Amino acid sequence: MDLAPLRIDARGSFCPGPMMELIRAVKGADVGQVVVVLSTDSGSKKDIPMWAQKAGHEFLGVDEHGDYDEISVRKAH
Amino acid sequence: MPKRLVIVGAGTGGLMVANFVARDLHSEIERGEIGITLLGEQETYIYQPGYLYVVFDLMRPAQLMRPVRELLAPGIRFVHDRATRIDTGKRQVLRSDGDALDYDVLVLATGSGLNLDEVPGLREGGHWFYTLAGALRLRDALRRWHGGKLVLTVGVPHKCPVAPLEFTMMFEQWTRQRKVRDKTEIVYTYPLGRAHSIQAVADWVAPEFEARNIAIETFYNLESVDHEKRVAHSLEGTDLPYDLLVSVPAHQGDELGAASHLSGAGNWYPTDRHNLRVQGHDDIFTLGDATDLPISKAGSVAHFEAEVLADNLVGVLTEGAQPTSQYNGRAFCFIETGLERATFLSFDYEHPPTVPEPTNAVHWFKQTYNRIHWANLKAVM
Numbered sequence: 001m002d003l004a005p006l007r008i009d010a011r012g013s014f015c016p017g018p019m020m021e022l023i024r025a026v027k028g029a030d031v032g033q034v035v036v037v038l039s040t041d042s043g044s045k046k047d048i049p050m051w052a053q054k055a056g057h058e059f060l061g062v063d064e065h066g067d068y069d070e071i072s073v074r075k076a077h
Numbered sequence: 078m079p080k081r082l083v084i085v086g087a088g089t090g091g092l093m094v095a096n097f098v099a100r101d102l103h104s105e106i107e108r109g110e111i112g113i114t115l116l117g118e119q120e121t122y123i124y125q126p127g128y129l130y131v132v133f134d135l136m137r138p139a140q141l142m143r144p145v146r147e148l149l150a151p152g153i154r155f156v157h158d159r160a161t162r163i164d165t166g167k168r169q170v171l172r173s174d175g176d177a178l179d180y181d182v183l184v185l186a187t188g189s190g191l192n193l194d195e196v197p198g199l200r201e202g203g204h205w206f207y208t209l210a211g212a213l214r215l216r217d218a219l220r221r222w223h224g225g226k227l228v229l230t231v232g233v234p235h236k237c238p239v240a241p242l243e244f245t246m247m248f249e250q251w252t253r254q255r256k257v258r259d260k261t262e263i264v265y266t267y268p269l270g271r272a273h274s275i276q277a278v279a280d281w282v283a284p285e286f287e288a289r290n291i292a293i294e295t296f297y298n299l300e301s302v303d304h305e306k307r308v309a310h311s312l313e314g315t316d317l318p319y320d321l322l323v324s325v326p327a328h329q330g331d332e333l334g335a336a337s338h339l340s341g342a343g344n345w346y347p348t349d350r351h352n353l354r355v356q357g358h359d360d361i362f363t364l365g366d367a368t369d370l371p372i373s374k375a376g377s378v379a380h381f382e383a384e385v386l387a388d389n390l391v392g393v394l395t396e397g398a399q400p401t402s403q404y405n406g407r408a409f410c411f412i413e414t415g416l417e418r419a420t421f422l423s424f425d426y427e428h429p430p431t432v433p434e435p436t437n438a439v440h441w442f443k444q445t446y447n448r449i450h451w452a453n454l455k456a457v458m
Contacts, residue, residue, distance in 0.1 A: 006342075012350075012406055012426035013371035016238050017274035021371050023298065024233045028342045047270050054296045054313045 005034040010041075011068050018044045019051060022073065026057060029075045034060065036072045044071055079112040080394045083170055083180035085160045085333070087117025087145045089454065090365030090379035091186030096456035097387030099150040102394065106152035111394055113152065114178055116170060118159045120145055124450050125236075126376065128212035129243060129413070132219065133251055136447070138209060148454050160187075163337035165358060182360050182393055184386070185339075185346060187331035189236055189366035189374055195327050196232070202304025203324040206244065207236065218321060219251075224260025225320030228309055230299040232327030233268055234343070236366060236374040239422070241265070241325050242273065242282060243413040249289050250415035263290075264317060266297035278412075278422070281432040285414075299324060328374065330367055345369035350426070352400040353386050362386055370406075372426075377409040380453065411443040419443050 008025050010018035018039035025035045037044070045062050052059040052073050060072035082098065084091045095115045105111040122145050130136035146155055159173045163183065170178040191207055193200050204218055205211040227248065231241050245265045252258040265272070265286065271279035272286065272293050286293055300312040302322065309317045334340025339355060341347050347356040348368035355361040364386055365379035372378055385404040392398035406426030412435075413419045419440035424430035433439075452458040 008371070010371040014275055014424050014429045016234060016371070016373065017269075018371070019269050020233050020274050023268055024343065027233070041276075043276055050270050051296060055298070 003030055003033040005036050005072070008035065008037045011038050012040060014041070017041060018071075019047050022048060022071070023051070026055075026073060026075050031075055031077060034072055034074045036070055038068055038070055040068045045069055048073065079110055081112045081114070081179055081181045082184070082390060082394060083178050083182075084113070084115045084184040084186055085163075085170060086186035086188055086331075086365075086367070087115055087119065087122065087155070088186060088188045088365065088379070089376045090188070090367075090383055091115060091117070091184065092122065092145070092148055092454050093380055093383035093456060094184055094186065094364065094387055094390070095153050096148075096150045096454070097383060098390050098394075099152050100456055101387065101391050103150075103152055105395065112154070114154045114156060115145075115149065116156045116158060116160055116172070116178065117145055118157075120157050122148055122454070123209060124447070125207070127447060128206045128209065129240060129247070130447070131209075131212045132206050132215050132244070133247060133416070134216060134220075135416075138213070140448075141209075143451060148451065150456065160333050161336060163333065163339060163361075165337070165339070165361070168360070180360075182390060183362070184390070185333070185355065185361065185363040185367055186365055186379075187333050187367045189328040189330055191326045192232075192329040193326050196299050196301060196324075198302030198304050199299070199324060199326065202302035202307065202309075203230075203322045203326075205324050205326055206240075207326065207328075215323065219248075222252075222255075222257065222261075222321070224257045226262040226264065226318065227321045227323060228264045228266065228317050228319040230266050230297065230309060230322070230324045231268055232299065232325055234374065235325045235328050237410070238274065238373050238375070239278070239410050239412045241267075242278070244323065245286075245291060246289070246414050247416055249291055250417070254416070262292070264292045264294055264319075266294040266299075266311075266317070268296070268298045270295050275422070275430055277429065277431050328366070334367075341369060343369070350406070351403040352389060353382060353404055354400070362390070372406055373408045373410065375408060375410055378407075381407040381409075411439065411446070413440065413443065 127141035330344030364382040389400035422430035
């Protein structure tokens with residue numbers, strides 16, 4: 001059964017920031033579930049793939065929407 | 078029949094909203110047109126930022142505590158009990174003693190608490206300074222400190238996102254004062270790939286910690302603690318031996334949200350980021366740590382939200398108006414950079430913070446605030 005993606009609107013979040021919101025969501029997600037974070041923080045595009053690789057989750061990519069990005073990660077374990 | 082405002086939670090957010098509204102509507106309250114009830118589980122309010130000072134023997138617990146009733150503006154009814162469930166259909170707050178409170182407008186200011194069970198071994202092997210009992214236990218451990226390796230870990234999400242930095246820098250200076258710095262190793266860990274989620278803070282911290290010989294371990298999310306071997310394991314696979322493990326545990330929202338089918342993941346209330354309504358409920362608002370907003374869980378956030386929410390509640394209660402005041406994500410956080418200097422962050426949804434040069438003056442401003450916080454709570458400052 002496909003799980004619906006979790007979408008986190010972290011636009012305008014400087015503290016704790018989009019990546020903290022993503023980690024929080026991934027911890028609470030089911031294995032296999034996709035977490036999508038909406039971010040206006042330019043650093044997220046670089047940090048989130050690095051974290052996903054180190055933590056062993058699957059980085060799915062970035063959709064750029066002008067003034068914000070949608071960054072997707074699938075929980076792997 | 079008066080319009081009934083019920084506020085659940087007598088922490089910073091709940092007290093401030095109650096006091097702001099009561100001061101604005103004191104005439105309506107005196108005439109019996111408006112009733113304000115504050116439901117609180119504790120009869121004593123505790124100033125939580127003070128825990129950081131208790132740890133280093135810089136404040137006494139009694140300096141952080143006041144009876145809730147002494148902090149209330151005239152006209153507010155305080156009920157000492159726990160809310161067990163919200164019946165949104167009947168517009169009632171159910172209480173643990175079996176009674177119910179009827180409301181026309183409800184504010185959920187139920188805060189956040191520690192999730193100590195998320196990390197196996199943390200209760201046995203770790204210390205924390207986010208509760209009074211935890212702060213006292215850590216204070217006692219520091220009184221016995223003669224050197225060794227301190228490891229600090231940070232859970233997600235957590236309250237007061239600069240406190241881990243403050244503790245680390247205060248501890249570093251404290252070991253120098255006690256002439257044990259040369260026998261002390263300090264390792265600061267952080268869940269992200271840099272030393273703090275705010276880029277400007279991370280850029281400031283990296284050289285500052287290097288100059289103070291504080292090691293930074295990034296991408297470190299605490300997964301378990303082996304308290305017998307004294308090793309902290311991260312989900313990224315890094316093991317850190319320790320003599321003293323100080324953890325900022327992950328936080329979670331109050332159970333009331335889940336029991337009432339009002340909250341989502343982590344027991345946070347889904348919240349409109351501008352008018353602070355609980356989504357899907359025109360007559361329920363929330364603020365402070367209890368929201369799911371992607372902003373700092375901090376007293377200043379609760380304060381700025383309380384001002385906006387009180388403005389809106391006055392209109393809702395007296396005219397049946399729609400909320401028009403908007404919260405803009407404003408936050409203000411002091412950062413103690415040791416025992417003698419401090420800086421601060423000021424930001425909102427649109428404007429990221431910068432880090433001014435730490436000064437002794439800001440440190441004393443913070444010390445002063447620690448002692449006049451009560452006037453702020455009473456909505457007279």
